[in-house]
Amino acid sequence: MSRIIGKTLQPGDEIVTTWLDHYANVSSWQALEENGVLVKQARFDPETFKLDLDHLASLLSSKTKLVAVGLASNAIGTINPIAKIAALAHNVGALLYVDAVHYAPHGPIDVQALGCDMLVCSVYKFFGPHVGLLWGKKAVLESLPVYQVSAAPKTVPQKFETGMPNYEGLAGATAAINYLASVGQEFGSRFADELSQYQDRRRHLKQAMHAISLFERNLFTNLMEQLQTIPKITIFGITDPKEFEHRCPTVAFTVNGYTPIEVAKILGEQNIFVWDGNFYAQGVTEQLGLEAAGGLVRAGLAHYNTQEDVNRFITALKAL
Numbered sequence: 001m002s003r004i005i006g007k008t009l010q011p012g013d014e015i016v017t018t019w020l021d022h023y024a025n026v027s028s029w030q031a032l033e034e035n036g037v038l039v040k041q042a043r044f045d046p047e048t049f050k051l052d053l054d055h056l057a058s059l060l061s062s063k064t065k066l067v068a069v070g071l072a073s074n075a076i077g078t079i080n081p082i083a084k085i086a087a088l089a090h091n092v093g094a095l096l097y098v099d100a101v102h103y104a105p106h107g108p109i110d111v112q113a114l115g116c117d118m119l120v121c122s123v124y125k126f127f128g129p130h131v132g133l134l135w136g137k138k139a140v141l142e143s144l145p146v147y148q149v150s151a152a153p154k155t156v157p158q159k160f161e162t163g164m165p166n167y168e169g170l171a172g173a174t175a176a177i178n179y180l181a182s183v184g185q186e187f188g189s190r191f192a193d194e195l196s197q198y199q200d201r202r203r204h205l206k207q208a209m210h211a212i213s214l215f216e217r218n219l220f221t222n223l224m225e226q227l228q229t230i231p232k233i234t235i236f237g238i239t240d241p242k243e244f245e246h247r248c249p250t251v252a253f254t255v256n257g258y259t260p261i262e263v264a265k266i267l268g269e270q271n272i273f274v275w276d277g278n279f280y281a282q283g284v285t286e287q288l289g290l291e292a293a294g295g296l297v298r299a300g301l302a303h304y305n306t307q308e309d310v311n312r313f314i315t316a317l318k319a320l
């Protein structure tokens with residue numbers, strides 16, 4: 001998409017992204033700098049772990065053509081206030097492009113409520129294959145230049161296909177969506193009344209994402225309570241349960257006396273899978289001053305995790 005959108009930009013045009021983002025949503029825009037486009041990054045507050053909206057607003061001007069921001073940080077879990085950012089972007093006439101890759105498996109997404117112009121995601125993050133997904137306002141997608149094999153249709157959505165569609169990937173994406181809908185049917189009926197405006201599979205999907213969000217929130221609240229009792233651990237991210245609507249169940253931390261990779265290896269030997277480093281969100285580890293020391297340890301919950309998993313994780317950390 002950066003190549004497509006880049007075709008519409010002139011030297012001197014600006015794109016604003018953030019230090020909180022995965023660099024898939026930073027480097028792809030920075031690649032346009034060779035055409036004279038300027039890319040700016042909004043800070044996050046290292047005390048609250050939230051995006052600094054005043055700083056973001058200060059970077060916007062009539063030169064800003066696009067604001068590219070993550071729905072949730074894949075490093076520290078913060079969920080960004082997309083509707084507010086949409087208002088700021090639209091106020092200067094810029095489009096808002098949202099990277100929903102990290103957030104997607106954790107809760108419902110309503111693009112109308114977010115007010116974004118485009119939203120992208122990777123299907124593998126919600127248990128499907130490696131397929132990219134783009135939602136966009138019809139008028140916006142229609143206004144973008146064609147980027148494809150010349151003989152292919154020039155209409156949305158085919159105009160963005162660079163070759164024969166990835167049919168097996170699309171079949172896998174459909175299967176992942178059907179799987180989530182089945183989760184909604186089985187575990188989400190308590191949300192049926194409040195979601196009665198949606199029909200059929202869409203309702204089941206909404207039910208699933210509401211049920212998953214609630215389930216993960218409860219499990220994560222317990223995980224965070226236990227994690228905070230371990231003196232060696234420093235958590236980087238929102239820790240107040242009253243603020244948990246602003247974060248995903250993804251926690252980043254360091255352990256005193258161990259490098260992040262050492263922690264990941266020790267846990268990995270016990271079949272507990274965490275990740276270490278910057279997770280391609282190097283703006284986060286750089287702004288927190290952790291990049292040189294190996295970044296962070298990151299653990300995340302999904303809807304298949306259990307209290308037993310959480311307890312095993314905590315016991316392993318306490319044994320360090």
Ligand SMILES: Cc1ncc(COP(=O)(O)O)c(C=O)c1O
Nearest residue numbers: 022024025070074099101102122
């Ligand atoms: C927030 C976020 N954006 C983008 C990506 C990159 O996705 P892909 O490799 O499918 O482009 C990731 C992957 O972890 C991510 O977490």
